[in-house]
Amino acid sequence: MKTLLLSFAGGFLALILFFIALPIFILTLVSGNASDVAPKGAVILEIDMRYEYPDQKPTDGLASLFGQTSFVDILTKLDRAATDDHVKGVVLRASEMGFGSSRAEEIRSAIKKLQANDKFVLAHSQGFFVGGPAAYRAISASDEIWLQAGSDLSIPGFSLETLFLKGLFDNLGISAEIEAFHEFKNSPNVYKETDFTESHAKAMRELAEGLWQVSLIDIANDRADKMADNAILRDVLENSPYSSDQALDLGLVDKLGWPEDLVRHAMGLAPNAELIDIAQYTPKKIADKAPxxxxxxxxxxxxxxxxxxxxxxxxxxxxxxxxxxxxxxxxxxxxxxxxxxxxxxxxxxxxxxxxxxxxxxxxxxxxxxxxxxxxxxxxxxxxxxxxxxxxxxxxxxxxxxxxxxxxxxxxxxxxxxxxxxxxxxxSRIDVGGPxxxxxxxxxxxxxxxxxxxxxxxxxxxxxxxxxxxxxxxxxxxxxxxxxxxxxxxxxxxxxxxxxxxxxxxxxxxxxxxxxxxxxxxxxxxxxxxxxxxxxxxxxxxxxxxxxxxxxxxxxxxxxxxxxxxxxxxxxxxxxxxxxxxxxxxxxxxx
Known part of the structure; x- marks a missing residue:
């Protein structure tokens, strides 16, 4: 009985800690965070693209408490940074496992605007392994791309995979009673087919080829001083993976080095600057009377x-x-x-x-x-x-x-x-119509x-x-x-x-x-x-x-x-x- 009472007391105490002490701790932590202010001295912004940012800032639950940075935040901050005299450059940590083609496109545009305003952009990767060309495309416009020695660069193409469940449904005795309008509305195929239909395959193949093509064009333009045209680049990439030394020889990267080496190099380009994460950067406030x-x-x-x-x-x-x-x-x-x-x-x-x-x-x-x-x-x-x-x-x-x-x-x-x-x-009893x-x-x-x-x-x-x-x-x-x-x-x-x-x-x-x-x-x-x-x-x-x-x-x-x-x-x-x-x-x- 004593053990039972002690266990009950311990469980009750745990509930108190969770429902009362934890919220108090979080509230204290949040209230103790000083609001970010616009930089007064020179800064270099750092963005870690290995993190899965939500497109927009969460407004509910735990994520909203800590002001989680969204992808939209990054885009708007980089746009302001392009014309901010305090910002001297940007350091990017590339994703190794994919980034999303559309996001890569918007980051690339931001890089080009920064460069047009005389900001340097340096990128470091610890290897490109899976996830299509997006992770590389996101940084391909950088002034320098650094790759960690001993890692691989693999960008052999584009793949869109679908998991078809009809075989499982058949084994379980489940029928997907679903109709679609029209032949290219392929979402229900996941439940109704065991493989791609002709129309489904056509749409996905052309989608993948389209995404691959725009990726090749951007990368070829960004690496124009290394590659002759996108046809040659396509051949090079589709024959990857390459070792870090091969990637350097092919002109896919500019230098081999550790992440810390790139940071030291960036600080050398702006000796008096402070390296801060993009989340801590707050651009100068725009006048209230602005539209x-x-x-x-x-x-x-x-x-x-x-x-x-x-x-x-x-x-x-x-x-x-x-x-x-x-x-x-x-x-x-x-x-x-x-x-x-x-x-x-x-x-x-x-x-x-x-x-x-x-x-x-x-x-x-x-x-x-x-x-x-x-x-x-x-x-x-x-x-x-x-x-x-x-x-x-x-x-x-x-x-x-x-x-x-x-x-x-x-x-x-x-x-x-x-x-x-x-x-x-x-078994059921229906009353009314059919x-x-x-x-x-x-x-x-x-x-x-x-x-x-x-x-x-x-x-x-x-x-x-x-x-x-x-x-x-x-x-x-x-x-x-x-x-x-x-x-x-x-x-x-x-x-x-x-x-x-x-x-x-x-x-x-x-x-x-x-x-x-x-x-x-x-x-x-x-x-x-x-x-x-x-x-x-x-x-x-x-x-x-x-x-x-x-x-x-x-x-x-x-x-x-x-x-x-x-x-x-x-x-x-x-x-x-x-x-x-x-x-x-x-x-x-x-």
């Missing part, structure tokens, strides 16, 4: 409702919640001091109704307040991600952005056969139910293509020919009229200035429409476990960390709440 542009962020799956995460669901803030984002758009529209809106979209889509709600908010602000809305597409803005973008006054996409996927799919997973294999017999259990039953769809579901999907697809055609100034028939659920690179999307300009976030901001009648040489205040939580709110949301949170925790415990599996599970979860989905296929670069 204002609202910056709204949308990252992750598109879902109805409001955003918010908790300790059991740390990625919950990485969704585009339609109520929250729409409210931010309306607030920016009503604010007379805000002259334009830049909406950064990084999403493979999700709920059609949630996407429609955000599209409508943009339309309302444009028509009611005559305020321009400009889209900056991140790594992916496809399916629902394209839906929420299509009504904007101008759409910017990187050449390597994955976009399009104008289509819809829907249905359910029929589990009855599998359940009967293990002795569970689903569609009472169309999405809830574990049985396969009847032909009548399937026809009804297809009619619903056809209406959604018709609305999507009609609104997209209106937004892009083309006929619905012409839009349909480049829709059909097909994904495109930013280059192909521009050729097909789906986007207006090729460029990143900084280009989109300049475009918004132009539409708002703001002089090109004028600095603007970027106003985030996402309110930051105070520490007490963050602790509250972090500890706010619910039944849904426990359900999510149980599911997360069964996955092995592969982002494709995580994305697949998220798609299945989404279909549980809304059977029709506007979601692009899960694409992982290699």
């Amino acid at each position: 204002k542009i609202a910056l709204i962020g949308g990252e992750g799956g598109i879902m109805p409702g409001s955003s918010g995460g908790d300790i059991f669901n740390p990625n919950a803030e990485q969704i585009i919640a339609s109520d929250t984002v729409s409210s931010q758009i309306y607030d920016a529209g009503k604010d007379e001091s805000i002259k334009a809106i830049v909406f950064r979209v990084d999403s493979g889509g999700g709920s059609p109704t949630a996407s429609d709600q955000i599209w409508n908010a943009i339309e309302y602000v444009q028509n009611t307040y005559n305020k321009p809305v400009v889209i900056s597409m991140g790594s992916v803005a496809a399916s629902g991600g394209y839906y929420i973008s299509m009504g904007a006054d101008k759409i910017y996409a990187n050449r390597a952005t994955i976009t399009g996927s104008i289509g819809v799919y829907g249905g359910k997973f029929a589990l009855a056969e599998g359940l009967r294999k293990i002795g569970v017999n689903p 569609y009472a259990s169309i999405y809830t039953s574990t049985e396969r769809l009847s032909e009548q139910q399937r026809a009804t579901m297809r009619a619903s999907l056809a209406r959604t697809y018709d609305r999507f293509t009609r609104l997209a055609a209106d937004g892009r100034g083309m006929s619905q028939e012409a839009l349909h020919e480049i829709a059909k659920g097909r994904v495109w690179t930013g280059v192909a999307a521009k050729e097909n009229g789906l986007v207006d300009e090729l460029g990143g976030l900084i280009d989109a901001i300049e475009g918004a200035k132009q539409l708002a009648g703001i002089d090109a040489d004028k600095q603007v205040n970027l106003v985030s429409m996402t309110p930051e939580q105070d520490p007490v709110q963050a602790i509250g949301s972090m500890l706010g476990a619910s039944a849904q949170s426990m359900h999510t925790l149980n599911q997360l415990s069964q996955i092995m960390g592969d982002e494709r599996i995580q994305a697949t599970i998220m798609q299945i979860q989404a279909m549980e709440t809304q059977p029709n989905q506007m979601a692009a296929p899960v694409i992982k670069e290699y």
